[in-house]
Amino acid sequence: MTIGADLQDGDGHAPSASSGASAESMLALSPASSAGRINLFGLDRQGLRAAFEAMGESGYRADQVMLWIYRRGVDDFAAMSNIGKALRQRMAERFVIRPPELVTEQVSADGTRKWVLKLDQTEGKPETAIETVYIPETNRGTLCISSQAGCAMDCSFCSTAQGGFSRNMTTAEIVAQVWFAAKTLGSDFQNERVISNVVFMGMGEPLANYANVVSAIRILLDDFGFGLSKRRVTVSTSGLVPFMDRLAGDVDTALAVSLHAPNDALRNELVPINRKYPVAELMDACRRYLDGKDRKTHIVFEYVMLDGVNDSPELARELARLIGGLSAKVNLIPFNPFPQARYKRSRPETIAKFSEVLRSRGVLTTTRRTRGDDIDAACGQLVGKVQSRQKQRLGDIPVRVQ
Ligand code: SAH
Numbered sequence: 001m002t003i004g005a006d007l008q009d010g011d012g013h014a015p016s017a018s019s020g021a022s023a024e025s026m027l028a029l030s031p032a033s034s035a036g037r038i039n040l041f042g043l044d045r046q047g048l049r050a051a052f053e054a055m056g057e058s059g060y061r062a063d064q065v066m067l068w069i070y071r072r073g074v075d076d077f078a079a080m081s082n083i084g085k086a087l088r089q090r091m092a093e094r095f096v097i098r099p100p101e102l103v104t105e106q107v108s109a110d111g112t113r114k115w116v117l118k119l120d121q122t123e124g125k126p127e128t129a130i131e132t133v134y135i136p137e138t139n140r141g142t143l144c145i146s147s148q149a150g151c152a153m154d155c156s157f158c159s160t161a162q163g164g165f166s167r168n169m170t171t172a173e174i175v176a177q178v179w180f181a182a183k184t185l186g187s188d189f190q191n192e193r194v195i196s197n198v199v200f201m202g203m204g205e206p207l208a209n210y211a212n213v214v215s216a217i218r219i220l221l222d223d224f225g226f227g228l229s230k231r232r233v234t235v236s237t238s239g240l241v242p243f244m245d246r247l248a249g250d251v252d253t254a255l256a257v258s259l260h261a262p263n264d265a266l267r268n269e270l271v272p273i274n275r276k277y278p279v280a281e282l283m284d285a286c287r288r289y290l291d292g293k294d295r296k297t298h299i300v301f302e303y304v305m306l307d308g309v310n311d312s313p314e315l316a317r318e319l320a321r322l323i324g325g326l327s328a329k330v331n332l333i334p335f336n337p338f339p340q341a342r343y344k345r346s347r348p349e350t351i352a353k354f355s356e357v358l359r360s361r362g363v364l365t366t367t368r369r370t371r372g373d374d375i376d377a378a379c380g381q382l383v384g385k386v387q388s389r390q391k392q393r394l395g396d397i398p399v400r401v402q
Contacts, residue, residue, distance in 0.1 A: 037096040039120075040069060041179060042172030044218040045225070055090065066224040069097055073182065073189035099180045100173065103129050111136045112372030116384060117180065119149060119173055128166050130203050131382040132177045134185065134195070135371050141185075142197040145177045147213050148204025149384060153238045154272050155258070157304055158380040159338035160203045168209040174216040178226060197232040201256075203382045206235050207243035217251045230254070236302065241277040241285040248289045255289060256300040256331070257282065261310050262319040270310065283322065290327050297327060298364075304333045304380070305346035305354065316357035329364040336370060336378040 043051060045066060049059035064082060068074040075097040077088045100117040107113050113134045121127055130146040151158070152165035178198060187194040198220055200206040206213045213235070219225040220233050236256040237244065247255070259282075261267035267274040277285075286299050301323060305311050319330070332355060335345040346354075351367055358365040370378050 037094055039098045039170075039172040039176075040065065040095050041097065041099075041176040041219075042170055042215075044171070044215045045222055046218075047215070051095075055094070057087065061087070063224050065091075066222070070179070070219070070222075070225045071189055071227070073179070073187065075099065075179075098172075099176050099183065102180075102184075105184075106375040106377070108372040108375045108377060110371055110374075112375065112377050113185075114372060114375050114377035114382075115181070115184070117177065119169065128384070130169065130173075130177075130384040131377070132181060132202060133372060133377045133382070134181055140196040141194050142199060143178060143181050143195045144199050144201045145174060146202035146204050146382070146384070147174055147200055147206040147209050147216075151204050152208065153205045155238060155260075156270055156272075157260075157306060157335060157341070157343050159341070160380070160382050160384075162338075162340065163383055168212060169204070171212045171215040171219075174212060175219050178220065195226075196228075197234070198226075198228060199234040199236060199256075201234070201236045201379065203384055205238055205240065207237045207240040207247065210243050210246065214247070214250050217253055221251070221253070234300070238271050238273050239277050239282045239285075240273065241281050244285045244289055248292050254297075254300070256302055257286060258304075259301040259319075260304050262315055262322045266310055266315075270304075270306075279322070283326075286326060286328075295327070299326065299328050301328055301330045302333055303330055304335050305351050306335050307344040307346045307350070309343060311346040311350050311354055313353060313357050316354045317361070320358050320361035320363050323363065324361070329366065330358055332365065332367045333379055334368070334370055336373055336380050338376070338381050338383075 038051065040048065045062055048062035048065065052061045053059050061083065065080065068080045074080065077083075077092045077095075077097075080088060083091075100119070103116040103118050105113060105115050115132045116129050117132055119128045119130060128149045130149050132146060133144040135142045135144065146169065148168050149166035150163050151160045154161045178195060182189060182195055185194045200213065217233060217235070220228050221230055230252045231254055234254040234256050235247065236258060238258045244255070247253075258271060259267070260270045262279070264274060264278045267279055274282075290297060290299065303310070303319070323330070332351055334351060335341075335343055337343075337345065355365045355367055368379070372378050373381065376382075
């Protein structure tokens with residue numbers, strides 16, 4: 001089964017480099033090419049090499065250019081001093097290094113920052129914006145990035161779901177969030193790493209935009225790209241089983257699974273994709289995922305704490321039984337409210353009890369500290385500016401077997 005095969009490139013966006021498209025066809029298709037130029041944030045090393053080779057240039061130029069962009073923070077070809085002037089000029093005719101346009105910036109009392117960023121506009125379509133959140137901590141800086149404008153998963157406790165699905169983000173749009181944030185935060189892109197961790201926990205279901213997300217991850221991990229460590233890039237999924245299998249073979253990152261309930265009756269209600277990939281199948285996929293990994297690898301199960309819904313000690317015991325034997329951790333997320341939400345956050349003592357039941361059964365459990373809620377930047381509060389008139393949601397989206 002695939003969701004995403006139909007969503008993928010559904011708006012005529014550039015196929016990612018990994019999908020094997022030639023640089024020329026990318027040029028023809030790319031929405032970033034309003035002036036006929038490819039936005040380089042969208043090409044991983046393989047794609048950029050191919051683009052240079054298509055120009056009759058040596059592929060190693062890709063390495064040089066990526067170092068300028070991702071290790072020096074340069075977005076101007078003229079500054080790339082180890083590349084001859086003539087080639088720089090040819091590059092400027094074909095390529096552009098274009099960060100997203102800032103719509104608004106908000107800074108929380110706790111230092112969390114939220115940016116609303118405009119996406120590339122497709123002619124005739126409404127303007128779309130997404131949200132990116134930076135969470136500073138004592139010894140790390142986490143950037144929470146979006147992978148889709150809106151979301152079709154329709155989880156009942158998530159505000160992104162309310163606006164429906166607008167479109168997949170391109171690889172360029174996904175990657176440019178990280179570059180933009182680093183630049184805005186004053187990173188020198190070299191020594192001091194302002195952004196040490198990247199999590200796909202912003203708007204959207206990353207595995208429903210599979211090819212673009214994988215290409216973006218390659219750029220995040222590449223030594224010529226952002227050079228992030230594989231344990232510091234986390235893909236969070238609501239449980240698109242076939243893509244979890246593919247992910248394991250394609251890139252090495254940390255995986256988080258939004259479980260939220262230990263049985264089908266409850267999970268069907270909270271995470272509707274469960275009707276397609278029920279808990280037992282999801283657990284099998286988690287086991288297959290871990291099978292191919294070293295023993296240090298964990299899956300993090302996210303579990304939103306909803307008052308009186310999924311927070312009883314009985315459910316904690318059921319959860320412990322379900323994931324017992326897996327190399328896993330549980331991350332309890334106190335529910336973050338939003339207008340029209342039909343849930344309340346569990347009380348602190350209920351969360352503490354739930355956590356204690358899990359721990360007493362040997363399950364590594366942490367409780368996520370709520371950050372940035374005063375600026376609606378906390379988990380599940382991101383809405384962006386998704387003008388989806390159709391309110392496309394799960395069920396409306398063609399799903400086909402691959
Ligand atoms: N689509 C991805 C990323 C979602 S956001 C996924 O489902 O994993 C990251 C986490 O925040 C997910 O676990 C999501 O279920 C959770 N979340 C969503 N809405 C929330 C809310 N209102 N309060 C707390 N957590 C929420």
